[in-house]
Amino acid sequence: MNKYLVIILGPTGIGKTSMAIKVAQHFKTEIISSDSRQIYKETSIGTAVPSEDELKQVVHHQIATRSVKDYYNASMFEQEVLLITADLFKKHNAIIMVGGSGLYIDAVCKGIDELPDVDIELRNDLTKELKEKGIESIRAKLKKIDPVYYEQVDLKNPKRILKALEISIMTGKPYSSQLTSPKRERPFMILKIGLNMDRELLYSRINKRVDIMVSEGLEQEARDLYPLKDYNALNTVGYKEFFDYFENKHSKETAIELIKRNTRRYARRQLTWFRRDKEIIWFEPDETQAIISQLENNILF
């Protein structure tokens, strides 16, 4: 097998976009984004999608293909990327995938279990129950319908409980019995390149990037999207803080400070996720040549 998916990953703000472009140009190939928010067409400033200019340099996939109003999830991402790669591998031996959404990356690399897409009405009902009767109520339901999962789930995390309940109710079978931890065979090899740097430097880059987003018009972008604020896709750093400002919950300055803080925390969570993946080969974001050499040594053309 001589097809390679090269995944460039790392925390937000580290410089993945420009690295991916350099690597893609070197190998004369295309880029797939593995970013759960850049996939939405309305959120370009706040999610730091590549610039017009960058998009011209290399063909990008999975950017601005959906509306924030569309329901989307990691499984759909997996399916779409597999189709895209199948197509691209006809012309290329290596494809670059770049992005920081750990779950999406894992879905492409390892696959996830076949489960039905969520029934929005059911989700709304359960969410309403959670809101009105509290977490105890949905916990009790889960204990009855899937006692196995009840024992292992984080009982303080409503989303986990809701997910298991939704699937169990929809399929009539306990959620836990449908989790088989698949290790899907892929018709290509995977190479993971991680970018990381000194934490303080990363944070100052993040802070600066937020200021740049604001100067590029993030406030207006958020204002335009305010009517859609209840869509999950807008439960996103950079937007929710502005929405609170629009509702006079805090000042604009506070909103900007919170965006910086929440972006920093997001970067930290990304690093926690990636740290346990021992397949990742780590580099500093300025080690372009070392990365290209690493890939040339690994990829058999």
Next chain:
RNA sequence: GGUGCCAUAGCUCAGUAGGUAGAGCAACGGACUGAAAAUCCGUGUGUCCUUGGUUCGAUUCCGAGUGGCACCA
């Protein structure tokens, strides 16, 4: 130059009637299979400015030094 006040966590500050210290924010660690930039769990990280003295024992009391602030010259 004189007088007064202050010096404790990364920041703002509390506190210990002498028994090595805590809040908020920030930060750090972790979990995570279809909402994942989401959601959830956990953690004080400290020469209490330095140095003499008193004391069984000083971050705390006293002296000196250093730095900062205010006022007076």
